[in-house]
Amino acid sequence: QKMLQNPMRVVEMQKAEDEIHGLEHFWQIINGNWQIFRNYFGDKQRAEVFLQEIAELRHNLAHRMGHHILLKSDLIRIMGNCRIVLSALDSPTSDKFAEVVDSLIAGGSPWGRSLDGHLPPGDEIYSEFVGRPGELNKLSNWLASDSPQVLVWGYGGAGKSALAYKFARDIKEGSGEGLIAVGWISAKKSEYVEGIVKERSADFGNMHSFVSAIWSALYGTDDLPETLDPVALIRELKAMPMLLIVDDFDTISEDEIPSEFLLHELRNTPTRVIYTSRRRVPGIRNLEVPPFTVQELEEFVSNRSEVYGADRELCLKRVQGIRSVTDGYPLFVDDLIHHAALVGVDSALENWGKRKGDAAREYALRRQVEYLGHSSGEVLIALSISNRALIPVEISNIAGLTDADVDAGLQELLNWRMVNRATIDGSPSPAYRMNANTRRLVHQTYRDDNRLKTFSASFNALSGERVPEAKKYAIGKVINLTKEKLRNSFASARDYLEESMTGELADSPDLYGVLGWMYSNQQPLESYYVRATEAFERSHSLGSSKIDTYYHWLTMEKNVAESMIEDAQEIGVTTDAIAQQWKNCEQVAESGVRRCGISQLLCYWAGYAASREAKAREYAQNFTYAQGGYARSKDWFEQALSGPISDVANIPRGSIYRGLVLACEGLGDLPELRRYLLEWFRFSGPSPHLQAEYRRMVRRESSLWDIPELRQLLAVPTY
Numbered sequence: 001q002k003m004l005q006n007p008m009r010v011v012e013m014q015k016a017e018d019e020i021h022g023l024e025h026f027w028q029i030i031n032g033n034w035q036i037f038r039n040y041f042g043d044k045q046r047a048e049v050f051l052q053e054i055a056e057l058r059h060n061l062a063h064r065m066g067h068h069i070l071l072k073s074d075l076i077r078i079m080g081n082c083r084i085v086l087s088a089l090d091s092p093t094s095d096k097f098a099e100v101v102d103s104l105i106a107g108g109s110p111w112g113r114s115l116d117g118h119l120p121p122g123d124e125i126y127s128e129f130v131g132r133p134g135e136l137n138k139l140s141n142w143l144a145s146d147s148p149q150v151l152v153w154g155y156g157g158a159g160k161s162a163l164a165y166k167f168a169r170d171i172k173e174g175s176g177e178g179l180i181a182v183g184w185i186s187a188k189k190s191e192y193v194e195g196i197v198k199e200r201s202a203d204f205g206n207m208h209s210f211v212s213a214i215w216s217a218l219y220g221t222d223d224l225p226e227t228l229d230p231v232a233l234i235r236e237l238k239a240m241p242m243l244l245i246v247d248d249f250d251t252i253s254e255d256e257i258p259s260e261f262l263l264h265e266l267r268n269t270p271t272r273v274i275y276t277s278r279r280r281v282p283g284i285r286n287l288e289v290p291p292f293t294v295q296e297l298e299e300f301v302s303n304r305s306e307v308y309g310a311d312r313e314l315c316l317k318r319v320q321g322i323r324s325v326t327d328g329y330p331l332f333v334d335d336l337i338h339h340a341a342l343v344g345v346d347s348a349l350e351n352w353g354k355r356k357g358d359a360a361r362e363y364a365l366r367r368q369v370e371y372l373g374h375s376s377g378e379v380l381i382a383l384s385i386s387n388r389a390l391i392p393v394e395i396s397n398i399a400g401l402t403d404a405d406v407d408a409g410l411q412e413l414l415n416w417r418m419v420n421r422a423t424i425d426g427s428p429s430p431a432y433r434m435n436a437n438t439r440r441l442v443h444q445t446y447r448d449d450n451r452l453k454t455f456s457a458s459f460n461a462l463s464g465e466r467v468p469e470a471k472k473y474a475i476g477k478v479i480n481l482t483k484e485k486l487r488n489s490f491a492s493a494r495d496y497l498e499e500s501m502t503g504e505l506a507d508s509p510d511l512y513g514v515l516g517w518m519y520s521n522q523q524p525l526e527s528y529y530v531r532a533t534e535a536f537e538r539s540h541s542l543g544s545s546k547i548d549t550y551y552h553w554l555t556m557e558k559n560v561a562e563s564m565i566e567d568a569q570e571i572g573v574t575t576d577a578i579a580q581q582w583k584n585c586e587q588v589a590e591s592g593v594r595r596c597g598i599s600q601l602l603c604y605w606a607g608y609a610a611s612r613e614a615k616a617r618e619y620a621q622n623f624t625y626a627q628g629g630y631a632r633s634k635d636w637f638e639q640a641l642s643g644p645i646s647d648v649a650n651i652p653r654g655s656i657y658r659g660l661v662l663a664c665e666g667l668g669d670l671p672e673l674r675r676y677l678l679e680w681f682r683f684s685g686p687s688p689h690l691q692a693e694y695r696r697m698v699r700r701e702s703s704l705w706d707i708p709e710l711r712q713l714l715a716v717p718t719y
Contacts, residue, residue, distance in 0.1 A: 117181030183217025550592025607636030
């Protein structure tokens with residue numbers, strides 16, 4: 001518990017005289033008495049692995065030597081392992097660890113809040129991240145060292161950007177020591193000018209725009225000071241150190257950004273920089289990204305074939321062939337599996353073997369677009385023109401398609417996982433985008449297509465109202481300085497924020513959202529709850545369209561509901577009051593959906609709150625109200641399945657399926673329960689949560705036994 005409260009603090013724990021001397025001692029006891037423990041653990045080798053992982057991470061925490069950074073993924077793993085071990089011993093404490101794991105997976109942070117700054121949505125960088133434990137560990141060692149910069153380099157398609165992004169996301173969520181923000185800027189993208197593909201800098205094209213891009217990444221806003229220059233940026237980075245990722249570093253020319261600034265002035269600040277590049281650059285510490293190992297390749301092939309609907313078993317049998325024609329690079333493997341879903345595994349391997357590399361990727365994309373038809377191809381090219389998410393009416397205007405054709409094209413592209421859902425602040429309409437790799441491939445494949453010129457002109461004609469740059473900068477500055485002050489004193493941060501809310505900033509929904517978030521994080525919460533609620537409600541009434549505002553608000557309402565349950569007997573809280581509090585939580589999430597549009601995060605928590613309300617109503621024997629709660633819960637979870645992922649927090653798909661299964665169980669809807677149990681199994685395999693829920697449900701409803709695919713769950717021990 002002490003380690004959870006502050007992961008950067010060394011904690012000395014006193015031993016009782018009769019305490020087990022360590023996890024190795026514990027394992028010796030279990031191993032030496034295996035006849036007794038067999039029924040509890042089931043598999044000896046697996047039990048030993050769980051305990052070894054706990055021991056390894058615990059050692060790193062207890063004996064931190066400045067070279068171990070605790071990532072959120074590490075914490076999720078060790079908490080999960082602890083739950084499994086305690087569950088095997090029938091310890092009631094295992095339920096607490098299960099709650100911690102669920103909370104962390106759903107976006108919670110054991111350290112209170114994540115770092116500031118801006119990272120693009122994960123699905124813009126990669127489709128799926130697999131493996132790379134050695135490379136992630138090397139980046140952790142680099143960050144813990146005194147080296148200010150590191151170059152992540154390797155062949156095109158090796159996964160350099162994916163590795164850098166995964167590490168940056170872990171650090172942002174894990175509150176890296178000594179850092180205030182984590183930011184990302186990209187150095188390259190294709191642009192269409194007069195029908196010709198031209199390469200230009202994506203976030204910057206000269207020194208001024210480079211400085212502006214770093215500033216925007218630091219503060220997560222496009223608001224820029226009027227006098228921003230390199231000297232001002234360096235001064236800011238000395239005061240607010242960040243982890244900065246510069247993607248596609250090798251495309252920066254000396255004319256654009258002088259190397260003197262990158263390799264001397266920038267590195268003389270506390271800011272740490274990760275560059276990604278296809279080439280090794282002398283003078284910078286470097287880390288090469290190799291092809292997948294065989295084990296990583298098998299896992300990636302298994303996952304992507306499941307997603308794309310290719311023959312998974314045959315894909316796994318052809319892993320060596322896939323490795324041969326793709327060299328084991330993730331980008332090429334992903335495209336080959338996608339192509340295999342259309343033409344079959346062996347045909348895809350044959351096509352890839354004839355062409356290889358980018359030529360094979362272009363061929364596969366053309367075949368895919370021919371198969372999908374005219375509307376899908378038009379929508380695909382229209383989306384590739386924009387480096388931001390587009391709503392259907394914008395796509396219609398760009399491509400000159402009817403609304404029905406746009407909807408049909410989007411649905412086909414979504415079914416084939418070629419585009420992703422997204423949200424746009426302030427827009428109730430669903431939005432769509434593609435990741436950077438797909439965008440580049442479309443540009444490369446259709447570089448001579450006249451549609452690129454006409455669609456580009458249509459896109460450039462789209463315009464909308466903008467908040468004055470000076471005002472956006474002022475709001476962003478106030479927010480980030482408030483967060484900086486909050487690290488030292490709540491009172492000084494609150495006073496600064498409230499004093500700043502004058503003039504045109506007096507009615508800023510963003511500032512009221514931050515004020516509500518600050519109050520909601522204070523303890524005891526009951527002393528600040530009213531003021532936090534007033535601030536959140538004011539932010540909403542002023543038109544807030546920030547998902548994080550509604551997420552922080554519903555988190556507060558959820559915490560209140562859970563504390564009411566814990567204190568119910570002691571202070572006499574009624575079940576109806578608890579149910580109403582869960583209803584409040586759902587209503588906050590629903591307000592966020594109305595203002596921000598469908599999102600996986602808000603829909604999941606709305607479904608979770610509705611399910612908890614239904615449970616409370618059942619306990620009070622209000623069965624009609626309970627059924628309504630379960631029905632709403634199911635509807636919310638189904639929307640979460642198809643909703644876009646938010647930058648604020650990611651909800652694992654397995655957690656959504658679990659919510660759907662529990663909602664269907666509450667409704668007594670056996671056909672839907674069977675359906676979602678199967679979907680959950682096909683998505684996550686025999687996970688511990690699925691095993692536990694299925695075993696419990698089979699005991700209550702014997703007809704669930706006749707699902708052949710799920711019977712294996714009953715034969716596998718639950719740890």
